[in-house]
Amino acid sequence: MSNSFVKPEYIDSDLTGRIIGCAMLVHNALGNGFAESIYQRSLEIEMRDQTVNFTREYDMPIHYKGQIVGRRRVDFLVEERIAVELKAVIEIDNGHLAQAINYLEAYNLQTGLLINFGSRKLQYHRLTNLKFKRNV
DSSP states (O other), X not given: OOOTTOOTTSTTHHHHHHHHHHHHHHHHHHOSXXXXXXXXXXXXXXXXXXXXXXXXXXXXXXXXTTEEEEEEEEEEEETTTEEEEEEOSSSOOHHHHHXXXXXXXXXXOSEEEEEXXXXXXXXXXXXXXXXXXXXX
């Protein structure tokens, strides 16, 4: 797979580059217009074929003042350190970005990806959790 998605200035660039490459292969094969679940299943197959270690629909509790107040599910947790949230919408908006950043903060993950299969060209955003705390 091409390394054209690897950008040394980004945290976890090698791994996020591999994930974006997998998403690009899926988008090139399917195009836009399908439901998010189709892309999620297809990306699962592609990442498995490319030996990317992940958990699909990773479930995490959300805490407030030490109490569980709900649960959220991120589409993929890759190598237990990168949250990957998928969309199949015409355009990513600020609400989608906020949701993806909330996942990073809630799970205390440093890096995330928001990938949109719904536009004619694959859209992706590398995200960094500015509130990340090591060894929590």
